[in-house]
Amino acid sequence: MRVLHTPEEVAAANPDPLVRWAAQSLLPGGGGAAWAHGGAVAVHAPALNRHDRLVLAGPPDDIAALLDAHHRPGLSPLVTTETADALPQYPAHGTFGWMERAGTLAAPDGVRWLREDEWDDVESLLRKASPQSYVWPHERGPRRWAGIHVGDALVAVAAEAWSAPGIGFLAGVATHPDHRGRGLSTRICAYVVGALLAEHGECALMVDRANAPAIRVYERLGFTYRSVTALK
Structure with a gap:
């Protein structure tokens, strides 16, 4: 050893x-x-x-x-x-998904990195759209947040968090309940993933294995799924 x-x-x-x-x-x-x-x-x-x-x-x-x-x-x-x-x-304590991909991904229009003075808006959106979010602004982990606005309202977010040399990490994806079903999650994930691939060469994320809609979004973006288990 x-x-x-x-x-x-x-x-x-x-x-x-x-x-x-x-x-x-x-x-x-x-x-x-x-x-x-x-x-x-x-x-x-x-x-x-x-x-x-x-x-x-x-x-x-x-x-x-x-x-x-x-x-x-x-x-x-x-x-x-x-x-x-x-x-x-x-013994196993729990099982979830690890998803990864390499290569490149074109960035969509209408998405941008948010200024730090906009992170309070991210928190407000997460409380409405994803109150159990694993990632929150102003906490250890997230390095930056991307957002989509409709008018002046922030309606979708995603974060870069816990990236490593050679592997960017996507987290904190959420869309306002009133704006779901319009492809916003796919757009914002594509933006962040494209940036992380350009900077790191590979990108990864973790996902609840029961969250089939999210897994489908990530698969459409080129990610492959692996089952990962936390041991006791």
Whole structure:
């Protein structure tokens, strides 16, 4: 078992986008740590995506060795669901979707990045459209918000949050209830995803596995779905 010190070392040990995304914790001030064993990698990412995570990828037997060495109470280990099924000694806590894509995507018209003095409008929209949103303005995580206006009213938003070198991350997608069914979610996601692909080369997001409409939107934008499980 060896220690990995940089995101580049993590990527060289295992190129899975999930662990490369978590490896942002190895940047200065991130407070993270990473290890490799055989063909597997484990990245401890404190406070990433609102959880103290241990993100793992690789062959199940090698992952099991990393879990035995580095799992502790309070961590939230993430593995693909296929891997979780091969690790019955670690019960599942929950399952959700991880979606990813590379390449390029043209930016639609009528969307722009919002100024920080407009973030209060984002919060007001989220309280109406998505009160259980995982991402909120003025909290740790989101770096910028994009918005669509109808007249002077902000009616759709999406955020860049928790992006890593080489992998942009989309979050906080919401559309005002009175403006749904008009393709606004697709437009605003296309805008943010296009920008993240241009800047990072790849883009990812997390989605509730039961949210079929959102998954369809992301699939139309070129994302592929993988099932990910959080272990106890």
